[in-house]
Amino acid sequence: MKKAVGFDQKIQLHQLDFIANEIHRISSRDALYQLVDERLMADIGGAKSRVNARTILFKIWFLVSDEHIELRDRALDMFQRATTEEKLVFHWGMSLLAYPFFKDTAEQLGYLFHLQDEVTSEQIGRKMKGLYGERRRVEVSVNAVLSSLRSWGVLEMGKRNTHTIAAKIDILSAEIKKWLVQVLLIVTDKAVIELNHIAGEPCVFPFKLSVLESELLGNELEITRQGVGRLMVGLK
DNA sequence: GGTGATTTCCCGTATGTGCG
DNA sequence: CGCACATACGGGAAATCACC
Numbered sequence: 001m002k003k004a005v006g007f008d009q010k011i012q013l014h015q016l017d018f019i020a021n022e023i024h025r026i027s028s029r030d031a032l033y034q035l036v037d038e039r040l041m042a043d044i045g046g047a048k049s050r051v052n053a054r055t056i057l058f059k060i061w062f063l064v065s066d067e068h069i070e071l072r073d074r075a076l077d078m079f080q081r082a083t084t085e086e087k088l089v090f091h092w093g094m095s096l097l098a099y100p101f102f103k104d105t106a107e108q109l110g111y112l113f114h115l116q117d118e119v120t121s122e123q124i125g126r127k128m129k130g131l132y133g134e135r136r137r138v139e140v141s142v143n144a145v146l147s148s149l150r151s152w153g154v155l156e157m158g159k160r161n162t163h164t165i166a167a168k169i170d171i172l173s174a175e176i177k178k179w180l181v182q183v184l185l186i187v188t189d190k191a192v193i194e195l196n197h198i199a200g201e202p203c204v205f206p207f208k209l210s211v212l213e214s215e216l217l218g219n220e221l222e223i224t225r226q227g228v229g230r231l232m233v234g235l236k
Numbered sequence: 237g238g239t240g241a242t243t244t245c246c247c248g249t250a251t252g253t254g255c256g
Numbered sequence: 257c258g259c260a261c262a263t264a265c266g267g268g269a270a271a272t273c274a275c276c
Binding site (some may be wrong): 009010049123140144146149 | 261262263264265276
Binding site for chain 2 (some may be wrong): 005
C-alpha cells in the first residue's frame with residue numbers, strides 16, 4: 001500500500017494563524033469551514049483548491065486525533081499570548097503530528113542541513129521519492145511543503161532552487177520547550193531521547209532548542225539517568 | 237449491515253513566472 | 257523564444273461519515 005501524502009498545497013502562515021485564532025471562538029465545524037473558506041478566497045481562486053487547502057488546515061488544527069487533543073489544547077492556550085516566532089513553533093508541531101509526510105520532509109531536510117548549507121528541491125525530492133515511491137504526487141507535495149516553509153520564513157530560496165535555513169528561531173519559554181519535546185517524542189516514535197540530543201533532532205531543524213533538565217519538570221515528561229551524566233527524557 | 241453524502245487524497249493538465 | 261519549475265485547477269477515486 002502506498003503511503004499517504006496529503007500535504008499537497010502551499011499553506012501560508014496567516015492561514016494557520018487564522019484557523020488557530022478562530023478555533024477558540026467557533027466550535028461548530030460547519031461555521032468554521034465557512035469562515036476559513038471565506039478567508040481563503042483572498043489567496044486561492046478555485047473552489048476545489050480552496051477545499052484542498054482547507055482540508056489541510058483542518059487536519060492540522062481541528063480534526064486532531066484523540067491522542068493529540070491534549071497537546072492541541074495546550075498549544076491553543078499558549079497560542080494566545082505567543083510571539084510570532086512562538087506561534088510558528090505550534091504550527092510546526094501540529095503539522096508534524098498531523099502529517100507524517102510533513103514530518104518526513106522536515107526530517108530529511110534536517111539531515112541534509114546537518115551535512116550542508118544548501119539543499120535543492122531536486123535533492124529533497126529524491127529523498128522523499130525514496131521513502132514514498134516514484135510518484136508525481138510526491139514531487140508536487142515536496143514542492144508544496146518547501147514553498148509553505150518559505151512562506152513561513154523557515155527557508156529561503158537562493159539561486160537555482162537551492163534552499164537555505166533562514167535564521168534559526170530560539171525557543172526561550174520552558175512551557176513551549178516542554179510542549180515541543182513531547183511532540184518530538186511522539187513523532188519520532190521514541191520511548192526516550194537523550195537530553196542533549198534534542199537540539200540535534202532533524203525534524204526540528206528550524207529551531208534552537210536547548211533544554212535543561214529543570215525546564216522539563218512537570219506532569220508530562222519523565223527524566224531518568226543512564227550511566228554517567230546521561231539524562232534521558234520520556235513520556236510519562 | 238446498506239447506501240448515499242461528504243471528506244480526503246491523488247492525478248493530469250493549464251497557467252504563470254523566471255531565466256538563458 | 258524555449259525550457260524548467262511552481263502553483264492552481266477540476267475530475268475523480270477512495271475512505272469515512274450519517275442515517276436508515
